[in-house]
Amino acid sequence: MGRNTEILNQPTIMPEQMRVLEKLCNALAVSGNETEARRLVMDQIKPYVEEMRTDALGNLLAFQKKESRKTLRVMIAAHLDEVGFMLTSEEDREEGIYRFELVGGIDPRWLAGKPVQVGAEHAKGVIGCKAIHLTTAEERRNPFTVDGLRVDMGGGGKAKVGDWGTFATPFQKIGGSIRAKALDDRIGVATAIELLKYEYPDLDLLVAFTVQEEVGLRGAKVAAHALNPDLAIVLDCTPAYDLPLQIEDSFYPPENEKYNTRLGHGPAIYLSDRATISDPRLVAHFVQTAEKLGIPYQFRQAGGGGTDAGAIHLQRAGIPSISISVPGRYLHTPASLVRIADWENTLRLVYHSLQRLSADVLQTER
Amino acid sequence: MKDLLKTLVEIPAPSGYEGQVRKQIREWVEPLVDEVRLDPLGNLVAVRKQTGAPRIMLVAHMDEIGLMVTHVDQQGFARFVALGGVMPIHCVGGRVRFLNGVQGVIGMEKNPPSSEIPSLEKMFIDVGASSAEDCPIRIGDVAVFDQSFVDFGKRVVSKAMDDRVGVAVLIEALRRLEKSAFEMYFVFSVQEEVGVRGATVAAFGVEPDLGLAIDVTATGDTPKGHRMEVCLGKGPAIKIRDAGMLADPRLIQWMVQTAEKARIPYQREILEFGGTDARAIQLSRGGVPAGVISIPCRYVHAPSEMVDMEDVENAVKLLINLLRSAPRLDHAH
Secondary structure (H helix, E strand, C coil), X not given: CCHHHXXXXXXXXXXXXXXXXXXXXXXXXXCCCCHHHHHHHHHHHHHHCCEEEEXXXXXXXXXXXXXXXXXXXXXXXXXXXXXEEEEEEEEECCCCEEEEEEECCXXXXXXXXXXXXXXXXXXXXXXXXXXXXXXXXXXXXXXXXXXXXXXXXXXCCCCCCCCEEEECCCCEEEXXXXXXXXXXXXXXXXXHHHHCCCXXXXXXXXXXXXXXXXXXCHHHHHHHHHHCCCEEEEEEEEEXXXXXXXXXXXXXXXXXCCCCCCCCCCCEECCECCCCECCHHHXXXXXXXXXXXXXXXXXXXXXXXXXXXXXXXXXXXXXXXXXXXXXXXXXXXXXXXXXXXXXXXXXXXXXXXXXXXXXXXXXCCC | CHHHHHHHXXXXXXXXXXXXXXXXXXXXXXXXXXXXXXXXXXXXXXXECCCCCCEEXXXXXXXXXXXXXXXXXXXXXXXXXXXXXXXXXXXXXXXXXXCCCCEEEEEECCCCCCCCCCCHHHEEEECCCCCCCCCCCCCCCEEEECCCCEECCCEEEXXXXXXXXXXXXXXXXXXXXXXXXXXXXXXXXCCCCCCCHHHHHXXXXXXXXXXXXXXXXXXXXXXXXXXXXXXXXXXXXXEEECCCCECCHHHHHHHHHHHHHCCCCCEEXXXXXXXXXXXXXXXXXXXXXXXXXXXXXXXXXXXXXXXXXXXXHHHHHHHHHHHHCCCCCCCCC
């Protein structure tokens, strides 16, 4: 197959793909209760898989073919869950005022004054705070704490203790970008759904839509143990902090050297984060694929953070792993933002890398 | 044995990038064992078979702490993060060497107040470039401290004593040992410094009946240092506990009795921080009895780590004696 055919048949982000991502982002699926997102995925992938099952923790495991004689078993992982909160006590039944705890990493400074939704019916509410009219200058200097905030459901009866909730920001396309909640990691989920629609010559694709990533990579751990793949590719969404810098007091030309990733620079290939050192053979394979096909890519800056790869690569006798992320601004806030072009290039890079992947990749020494 | 150690410590092999040192180790151990294999994460596993004998996993880690470049700026300076426990205080003014041979010096932003230790974020590597274009270093390149081996006679100094000295002890034991009571799995592990990751998967793969790690431990014998019993030159240390594990009491007893019987000097070690690959073995599958032979080492994780060659020699002797007769594991703790 020549390059032209390859390019002609490659996956593309069309209105259909956008609609799927919109549904996924608007779903309420906080760590520990991923049912809504999982059901959406099941509907989408049904025509493209021969088998799927939900494991004991709620991971959705999908197999393109039931039985295969192919050599390389490749696990794709994308997490279904998003950060959010759980109602922990009812302070005033009549008023519908609830205390809550955070689920996953949210900066409490993002909470005050935000519209939220709670429970299977997406009951609407708001995280209230004192209006500026009533606050003192000193109060305005103090940061909000979760203990001091309440979810106001606008009256009793629509929520109960133990319900999960999240921000109520609807999905919106703005210019060449998408603004939504939960792009981390519904955009990875949407990418994995697309990948299941294609065939790959030299491998079996095993896709895990994982649970409880945001509370410690818990779902991926058991999914990888069960699937026992030869290698794993994790699709996630990683923060970009690529905004212009304030000019510092120095003669040295200012430059943002700590951006993690940058929007518009293509898929972010992980090298090392707090939980995983990517397999250099897989890094080389993705880089070569990108360069050969002219797909833009960037390296995510090494440092903190972690993806499902952190749990996956340590399962059983070891699973060579890599993470590829769509860069996103303002993750874990009510409104994160990604470029559609970065999403499409991520999908294409992973697709083409899978097309070219065979057991040979693991024959060289790491 | 000094030559063996010198060759090992001078090879750069930061966590995740152990290929160069593994190649050298493989060359040495391949003729000494029945089987050598690499596992999916890059651990080197060398097996001396003995059907029916208890299976022991002996592990020393190949990796050393290092640095990874995160950004090269317009002027050709490289920002970096640590791979493993690199202490900022050891960096400023130091030299590093990349896997491709490029050398650099570590500089920092304007001097902080004297009471403050600058964080790694305030530092950069200068490889003598004048722009990003002529900088031979790219984001993702990895480096180690650039410090050569120094021979003080009885004591020796280098970067990466942690844990090439353990690797040297395993290789030397393999060379000298003829008969063993075990089926022996010599594991040269990867990624210890970033969280005992290599040993975690190696232990699952080997599925041993018991395990021993050979690694360095800190000492309490330097001016106003940590309060700690272990001294340089008083023999290998038998680990009782560290932050990551409580060594199996049956193995401690086995090690102590073996040392006393063979008149090998030893020390009892309580380390209040740190951990070793033995933790990963201990927690593998349904649980595995595990212990550690520690080599006392001053200035652990500094660019110049010091060990005493008598301790190293005695660690080899202790290990060989241990491998000649298996401990009783049928009684309760």
